[in-house]
Amino acid sequence: MAGPVLVWIxxxxxxTVPGTDWRTAIVPVVPRNILPADDRTPAQYVLPLPDQLEIxxxxxxxxxxxxxYKFLINxxxxxxxxxxxxxxxxxWLWGQRGNDFEVHRRRVNKIxxxxxxxxxxxxxxxxxxxxxxxxxxxxxVIGTDYFRYDRxxxxxxxxxxxxxxxxxxxxxxxxxxxxxxFSDSSLDVVGSDAVFExxxxxxxxxxxxxRLLRPGGIVYATFGPLWYCWGGDHIxxxxxxxxxxxxxxxxxxxxxxYIDTLGTFSHSEHDGRTWxxxxxxxxxxxxxxxxxxxxxxxxxxxxxxxxxxxAIKCLLENPVLASMLLGKHDKFDLIVTGMTIIYRKPHFSxxxxx
Numbered sequence: 001m002a003g004p005v006l007v008w009i010x011x012x013x014x015x016t017v018p019g020t021d022w023r024t025a026i027v028p029v030v031p032r033n034i035l036p037a038d039d040r041t042p043a044q045y046v047l048p049l050p051d052q053l054e055i056x057x058x059x060x061x062x063x064x065x066x067x068x069y070k071f072l073i074n075x076x077x078x079x080x081x082x083x084x085x086x087x088x089x090x091x092w093l094w095g096q097r098g099n100d101f102e103v104h105r106r107r108v109n110k111i112x113x114x115x116x117x118x119x120x121x122x123x124x125x126x127x128x129x130x131x132x133x134x135x136x137x138x139x140x141v142i143g144t145d146y147f148r149y150d151r152x153x154x155x156x157x158x159x160x161x162x163x164x165x166x167x168x169x170x171x172x173x174x175x176x177x178x179x180x181x182f183s184d185s186s187l188d189v190v191g192s193d194a195v196f197e198x199x200x201x202x203x204x205x206x207x208x209x210x211r212l213l214r215p216g217g218i219v220y221a222t223f224g225p226l227w228y229c230w231g232g233d234h235i236x237x238x239x240x241x242x243x244x245x246x247x248x249x250x251x252x253x254x255x256x257x258y259i260d261t262l263g264t265f266s267h268s269e270h271d272g273r274t275w276x277x278x279x280x281x282x283x284x285x286x287x288x289x290x291x292x293x294x295x296x297x298x299x300x301x302x303x304x305x306x307x308x309x310x311a312i313k314c315l316l317e318n319p320v321l322a323s324m325l326l327g328k329h330d331k332f333d334l335i336v337t338g339m340t341i342i343y344r345k346p347h348f349s350x351x352x353x354x
């Protein structure tokens with residue numbers, strides 16, 4: 001029988017710092033330049049293709065109905081939650097409805113027209129997020145990831161060459177804090193989806209993004225679930241609403257037993273154990289993400305927050321658990337599951353590493 005996941009982490013990936021919470025104390029000891037060398041493409045992987053229901057029903061609803069819904073929900077949620085928040089929010093969302101790739105791409109394109117631009121898609125995984133950028137006719141799209149997905153990248157490259165021959169597509173493996181393949185100010189947009197919550201050294205990564213972007217270029221990211229929210233480890237709550245904060249309240253042995261109930265593990269973008277096994281969490285709160293962006297030299301263009309309905313339900317239905325959590329964490333951090341940010345590298349100054 002396989003050993004406990006967290007024991008594997010400590011033995012093979014990092015060490016535990018004495019005197020700190022075991023959940024956030026695992027420090028990677030793998031040298032920076034040593035990246036996983038094997039192809040992590042799942043054995044049964046096929047290119048994701050939209051079905052007719054997606055094309056004929058879901059996309060039109062997202063395009064024409066959701067804007068009305070989002071306007072109404074934003075007004076209601078702003079009145080309810082803005083006082084809990086330490087920064088202004090442009091869009092509040094109740095759960096994931098309205099948090100789709102298409103709307104994010106349209107917003108980026110409105111703020112920064114993408115035609116003819118050079119894009120880096122950070123943490124691209126198998127490349128499924130890249131497809132939604134291509135209709136905007138960028139000149140170059142580069143996907144990069146900590147893991148290699150050679151077979152998936154090859155399949156996507158072939159598809160893009162046929163459907164979007166005017167777009168150059170490249171893939172590379174890299175540590176996001178040291179992307180050595182590109183020169184200073186060589187890119188127009190750095191984008192990512194579901195990546196920031198997995199970055200262990202976000203400050204270094206943002207400095208690298210700042211180096212790569214030309215003045216006026218933008219960094220876009222949508223990310224979550226966030227660590228301190230319900231399901232923040234991408235696993236807790238899979239079996240019950242009340243279990244959604246297990247990663248914050250269980251001791252190490254109990255948490256390991258909980259994770260082991262999922263059965264056999266194999267590497268997958270869609271299995272939270274991939275991130276647990278590799279220690280890939282930022283452990284940051286919403287405010288800390290924005291502080292890191294500002295410290296790196298970026299200026300705010302847009303911020304959206306997602307409140308997790310299951311977090312609200314869990315805290316209301318489990319008062320003892322709620323009391324335990326609220327004794328250690330702000331309620332705001334416990335209920336914000338995701339964020340979308342668009343920040344700009346200013347024209348008038350170039351941030352330099354100290």
